[in-house]
Amino acid sequence: MKVTLESSDGQVFTVDKEVAELSVIIKEMLVIEQANQDHPIPLLNVGAVELAKVIEYCEHHRNDPTIDDDEDYDSRKKPIEMDDWDKQFTIVNKEMMFELILAANSMQVKPLLHLGCRYAADIVKRMSPTEIRDLFQIDDDFTPEEQDKIEWEKQWTKL
Amino acid sequence: MSPGRVGHIGSKGTSTNGQHDQDNRGHLQGSAEHPGVNGTVVRGSNPFNNRLLCLAGEIKEAVRFWREQCLCANWMEPKVYEMGRIGELRDLALTGDGSTIEEKARGLRIWCEQARLVTDQMEPFLDQWLIKLSSMDRAKEDQGHGHVPGYGSNHAEPVSSRDSSLGSLRRLTDALIIEGILVLLTAKDLCSLALTSRFLHVFSRNDVVWRRLFLAERHRGSARLVFRGTWLLTYLFPSPEHDVACKGHPLVTHPVNIQGVFSEYLQHQWLRSNMSFNHFYPPPSLPPSLPPTLGMGGSQVYDLSIPLEDYQSMDPDTFYRRYAYPGRPVMIQNSGVESWPAWQDWTLDALLAKVRLVQIVLL
Secondary structure, eight states: OEEEEEOTTSOEEEEEHHHHTTSHHHHHHHHHTTTOOSSOEEOTTOOHHHHHHHHHHHHHTTTSOOOOOOOOGGGGTSOOOOOHHHHHHTOSOHHHHHHHHHHHHHHTOHHHHHHHHHHHHHHHTTOOHHHHHHHHTOOOOOOHHHHHHTHHHHHHHHO | OOHHHHHHHHHHHHHTHHHHHHHHHHHHHHHHHSOOSSSOOOTTSSHHHHHHHHHHHHHHHHHHHHHHHHHHTTOOOHHHHHTHHHHHHHHHHHSSSSOOHHHHHHHHHHHHHHHHHHHGGGHHHHHHHHHHHHTOOHHHHHTSSOOOTTBOOSSSOOOOOHHHHHGGGGGSOHHIIIIIIGGGSOHHHHHHHHTTOHHHHHHHTOHHHHHHHHHHHOOTTOOOOOOOSSHHHHHHSOSGGGHHHHHHSHHHHSOOOOOSOBOHHHHHHHHHHHOOGGGTSOOOOOOTTOOOEEOGGGOEEOOOOOOEEEGGGOOHHHHIIIIITTTOOOEEESTTGGGSHHHHHTSHHHHHHHSTTOOOOOO
16 A cells, blocks of 8 residues: 655655554554545655655665664663664765754654664764864854863863 | 643634734834843843743743643644744843833733633633732742753843854754754763853753763662762762762862753753642632531541532533642532533543553552
């Protein structure tokens, strides 16, 4: 069975139902709108480029067992299992990745959201403040007084 | 708290709101752009201004409370989200933008009207607050809430731009940055981030992040723990032998207070953990019909008779205030009661579906 999705800029995608159902939002919508299948499902927060990427991800992971989203405190320790395909998939620039995180968040594609956040966390790991600033084009907007006070973190980053 | 009722408030409040919201925004922005005569209005310079601030804070909390309830009860409607704009309106009305007290008052009145749309069921309480607030003096206000992270300022503080402070991370929401990304980092990475910019400083000091970190890294062997008020300090100084080190630590002796960082998410988080709910359900005074009487055997017993109410004279507000919040039993007579949501919700089957695994002890 096929489902049609419409991106915010009006592009229509047709995907298998079980692929679309990786998105919790769409899954719930399909339950509600069972009778009314002839309209595409509008995704107002997701552009066509991102939607295509999200669908690509869902197509690949269509047979994955669903992970129960328990707020597990130890989950931070477990590295996310990334197969080669995932690694290939995450080779995009970071702006694109942020857009994907947003799309995955608004469509509630949990594994992709986790993957994106993990990617973002990994790129700042073991970086100095200056490197992080360069990476994300962040302005150093501390006032001089604040600059003096934030000594504590400086000691830590030297460890 | 019955989801039915909350939903009712949410949907009722939002039915006309979208339009108002738009109108009033234009209005307020107009006043905000008005060139100021005496520059900024310093908080507390005028008792009236004080009262406005208090009032605004309380109503805002109320609105947020209902919004949260709406979310919780799955009665989310897109329009309910629009109530987030009330926050912006308030900020416009109250920051030191140079507009006069009269303009602020007008803005606040519009904003109160909006709050009422959501909280129209709470109007009696709203009036109580007004009375309470008008008798509130300055001294009492000053000892108020202390520093609210992410609350920004009502002073004329430098306001950081979120965009430049977060760089390309700005596309993400505050919640995603904190709950999605920062919780995956180590203490050292968090410290690095805290040194990059003001927004990231506030974000990476967030208590939720440090709580997660603490709980993930704690050693189960070390049994004696001291909670130091924040999870960051608890993470650094978990056990009693760190007492001295903790007292002399720069975080305690010279706390950094970053002003001008606005975040709806952080504000929300703060209110969730600090809000007193007593405001919203004033404890009902016991009716005078409950005097202690002498029962059989001379022991004191109370009047345990269950009041009988007529359906016609019972509106939801009375019901909730008199019986539901205090948890008192009541009998309701006359037909018409079948139209209440509880009539469907409180069947054995529905209850069984809801609380299948709960063990109920009959006394």
